[in-house]
Amino acid sequence: MTHLPTSSFPALLVGLPILLATLSLFFGSKGRAVVGLAGSLLTTALSLIAIAEVTRRGTVIHILGGWDPPLGILLRIDPLAAVFIGMLALVGVFISLYAWWYFRVREADTGGLPQFWPLWLFLWAGMNGLFLSNDLFNLFVTLEVVGISAVALAVLSGKTTALTAGLRYLLAAITGSMAYLFGVALIYGSTGTLDISLLGQVLEPGATTTFALLVITLGLMIKMAGFPFHFWLPPAHSAALAPVSALLSALVVKGAFYILLRLWMEVFGVSLTYAAGQLIGVAGAVAVIWGSWQAFMQTSLKLIVAHSSVAQLGYLLMVFPLLILAPGVTTDSADWLSPAWTAGIYQVISHAFAKASFFLSAGIIIMALGHDRIESLRNLVGNMRITAMAIGLAGVSLIGLPPSGGFMAKWMLLKGIFLSGQWWWAPVVLTGSLLTAGYVFMLLRLAFAPAREMDTFRPVPKSLEVVALLLAIGSFLIVFPADFLIQFLESSAVFGSGIEPIMEGGEYGNN
Amino acid sequence: MTIVELITVIFLVVGCFFFLAGTLGVLRFPDLFSRLHALTKADNLGLGFIAAGMALHIASPWAALKILLIWLFTLLASSSTCYLIAHFQKEQDQLKNRKEGE
Amino acid sequence: MDVFFIIVIVFLLLNIVMGLFRVWRGPAVADRLLTTQLFGTTGMAILMVLAGYLGELTLLNVAITFNVLAILLVISLVKVWKNKKGETK
C-alpha cells in the first residue's frame, strides 16, 4: 500500500476540525457558534477538494510520522472512503446550518448550549478519521472519539429521558468498543500487525481468528444498533435535540457499519463462511420487520423516525449474505456483487439524507407545537407547507419509491437477491417497504387532514424548513450521478469484491 | 549463603511476621479504632523491615535512597491516614448518636 | 534465594487475600477503606521484593506512585463523606 501517491489531505481532514474545535473552546457560546459554523463550511470545502483529488489521482495515502506500517499508522482515501467522507460533508454542512438557526431561536431556553459546537467538530473529525484509518487500533480510538462525543451530544438537553437513554447508549458503546478491542488484541497476538492491508495478506484461519471475527462483529453490531442490540437506539435518538438526532441517526451509526464492511471484506475473508453471511442477513431481516412494525405502532413522531432507523440499518446488514458466495461459486461468475455493493452504498447515502431531513423536520414540528404527538399533525400542510413537503419527500425515499435514492438502493438490493438466487430475502424487503409506506402515509394522511381541534402552530424560521427540505431533495438528487459514482467506486479495490469461503474439510476444518 | 543474604532473609521473615500480625489485627480486632492501630503500626514496621532487607539485597545507593524515601512517605501517609480516618469516624459516630437522640 | 523471595511474595499475596474478608464485612465505609490501605502497603512490600527478585529497579517507581496516591483516597473519603450518614447497617 505504501507505493501509492501521498497527499496531505488525510491529515488535514482530521486535523482541521480538531484544531477548530480546540480553538472554539476559547470563546463564549456565541463565538463558538461562529467558529463552529465556519469550521463546518471549511471542513466541507476541504472534503470536497480531497474527493476531487481522489478522482484525479486515485487512492491517496498519508504515512503518519513517516513510519511505514506495521509499526506506523497509514491513512488512506480510496474511492469508498471518499464517498463516505463526501456523504458526511454534505449532510453535515446542512445539519450545521440548521443547528446555527436552531440554537439562535432556542437560545432563551437552552442558553445556546456552548458544548454543541466543539463536540460536533470533534465528532466530525472522529468520523473522518474513522473513514480514513487503515489501522485496527486507530479505528478503536476513532470509535471512542465518535462514541463519547455522540453520547455527550445526545444528553445535551439535560432532560431525564435524555440522560437515561444516554447512559444506556454510553454503556452499549463502551461494551461494543471493548469487544472490538478484544478481537484486535487476538489478531495482533496472532499476526503481529495492525495494518488492514497487511492483515489481508497474513491472517491465517483458525479458532483464534474465528473468535476475533465473532467479538469484532459483536462489538460493531452493538455500536451500529444491529438486531438484537438495537435496544439503545430508539430512546437515545428520540430524546436528543433535533440537530443531534439527525446527525446521530444519519451519520454516526454508519461509522460502525463502514468498519464492519471493510473488515469483513478486506481482513476476515479467510474465516467467513456462507452460514455467517446468512446469520447476519437474518439479523438484518428481523431488524427490518421489527423496526418497521414498531415504527408503525408509535404515536410520537420522533419515536417513529428512530424506530425506522433500526429498520433501515437492517437493510444494510442484508447486503452481507449477498457478498459471501456459496461454496463453489467464484467471484468472476457472481454478477450480483456489483448490484449488492451499489445497494449498500446507496442505502447508506439515501438514508443519511432522508433520515436527517426527517429528524430536522420533527425538530421544526416540536418547535412549532411544543410536542410531537402525531395526532396534532392535522393540517400540517396548511400551516407549514415546506416541512410537510420535506416529510413527504423523505418518507418517499425511505419507502423506496422511484425516483428516490432509496428506490435505487432497494431496487439494486432486489436485483442482487434475484441474481444470486437467494430469493428468501425478497419478501422481507417488500414487507419492510410496505410497512414503511404504512407509517409514512399515515403521517401524510394526518398532514392533509383538516384540523379538528385548533392546534396552535407557533411561527418557525423559514430557513430551518428550507434546510430540511433541501436535505429531502438531496435524497432524490443523488440518483442522477449514479453512473459516475459507480464508475468512481469501481476503481476502489474493495468495491464489487466478494468472499469465496473455504469449504469445510479444507484448510479451515483441519485447524 | 553469605552474611548479607542471611541478614536479608532475617529481615524479610521479621517483616512478613509483622504483616501477618497487622492483617490478623485488621481481621480480629473488634472496632475500627483498634483495627486502625493494628494496620498503621504493624504494617509499617513490616514494610520497614522488608525495605531494609531489600535495600541490603539490592545494594545500590540510589535504590537504597528510593527505598528509604518510600518508607518515610509511607510512615507519613499512614500516620495521617490513621488520624484522618479516626477523626472522620468519630464525627460520624457523633452524628449518628445525635440523630438517634432526636 | 530466589525460592525464598517467591515464598515471601506468595505469603504477602495470601495476606492480601485474608484482608479481603474485612472488605466483605465492613461494616463502616472507613473499615473498607482501611483494607485498601492494607493492600497498598502490602502491595508496596511485594513490589520491593519483586524489584530485588527481578533486579528491575524501576519497579520502585511503581511503588512510589502507589505510595503518593494512597493518601488521596483517604482525603477524599474524609472530605467528601463529611456530614453523611455513612453506611452503618
Next chain:
Amino acid sequence: MSLIIDGLLAILAIYLALQSLLAPRLTQSVFLFFAFGLALALAWIRLAAVDVAITEAAIAAGFLGVLFLDALRDFAPRIPAKNEAVQKQYSKSQTKSLFLPRLTLWAGLGLFLLIALEAVWKIPEGGGLTAAAGTLLPESGVENPVTAVLLNFRAYDTWLEMGVILIGLLAVFAAGGKMAYRKPGVASQDPLLRQVILFFTPVLFLFGAFLLYIGKTGPGGAFQAGVLWGAIGILLHLGGWPFIALMPRWLGQLLLTVGLGFFLVLGFLFMAAGGALFEYPPAYAGILILIIETLAAISIAAALSAIFALLNQIGEEADEIESTT
C-alpha cells in the same frame, strides 16, 4: 516455581472481578474493584510492563478510586432509607425471573467462555513488532521503546487520545447541565489535613516531573506524570482551594488545550515543511518529544482535575437538594 505467583495472581484477579459484580452491597463492589486494580497492577509487573503498571497504579489507585468514592456517597447512604420501594421491587424482580431464561443465559455465557479460552489457548505466534521497534528505536529520539511508540511511531493515536480526554471533560460538562461550577471553596479547617495536602502537593509535583523526565530512558512519561499532577488539582480542590475554578477562564482553557493544540500545530508545521504529520527530524526528536510530553501532561492534569471538580459538584448539588427536603 514463579508460576505459583502468577497462578495466585490470576485466581485473585478473577475472584475479585467476580465478587465485585456479585457483592450485594455497592460499597463492597467498589472496594473490591479497587483491589482488582491492585491485582492487575501486580500482573502488569509480572508481565514486564512497568510503564503500564505505573499508569494503572496512578489511575486505579488514584483517579478512578477518587471518582468512584465520590460517586458512592450519592448512592450508598440513601438507598435503604429513601428507596425502600425500589429496593423491594429490585429484589422481587430478581427472584421472579424464570429458571429457563436464566439457564440459557448462563449456558450461553459458559459456551462463550469456552470458545474464548480455546481462542487464546490456540493463538498462533505472531511475533509482534519487537524487532521492528528495536531497529528503529535509535531514530526515534528516545531510549524507552514504549515512549518511542507513544510519542513518535504511533503519535497519531496518542494525539487522538488526548482529544478523547478533552471530549470526556466536555461530555461531563454536557451531562452536568447548567451548574454553577465557579463556587469559591471553603478552606479546610482541620490543621493536619491542610498540612498533609500542603506536603503532598510538592511531592506529587516533583515525582510527576521525575517520571516525565525519566520517561525518555525508562518507564514513565506524559500520562503517568499527567495523572500525578492531576492529583494535585484534586487534592487542592478537596482542601478547599479549587484553583481551577478560581483561575481566569482563558488560563484554564489554555491549560486544557495546550497539549492537544501544540502537538497538532507542531505536526502541521513539519507537514508544511514537506514531511508527514507528526514527522520530526531525528536530530531534534528528543527535545521535541520532551516538550510535547510536558505540555501533554499539563493538559491531562488540568482535564482530570476539572473532571473530578465537576463530578464533585454534582454530588454537592445532590447534598444541597437533600438537606433542603
Next chain:
Amino acid sequence: METYQIYSLTSAVLFVIGIGGVFITRHFIKKIIATMIMGGGVFLSFVSFAERDALTFADPVPHALVITGIVVAVASAAFALALARRIYQQTGDISFSNDK
C-alpha cells in the same frame, strides 16, 4: 504452561465476566465496573502477548496501546459516572427501570 498463557487465559475469563456483568447486573455503578473489568481483560491479553514476543525488551507496541486504552476507558467511565449520578439525582433510579 508459560507465564503469558496463565495471563492470556485469565484475560479471556475477565472479558467474559465483564461482558456478562454488563448485561446481568442492574445497578448503574456495577454496570460501569463491569465495563472496566472487560477493559482489564482486554488489556491483560495485549500485555500477555507482548511478554510472549519479548526479545531484549517486551514488545512495546501493545504496552503503548494499553496505556492509550486505559486513559480512554477512564474518560468514558468518568462520563458514565456523571450520567449515572445525574439520573439518580433527578429520579432516584439506580437501574434502568424497564430491565426485565
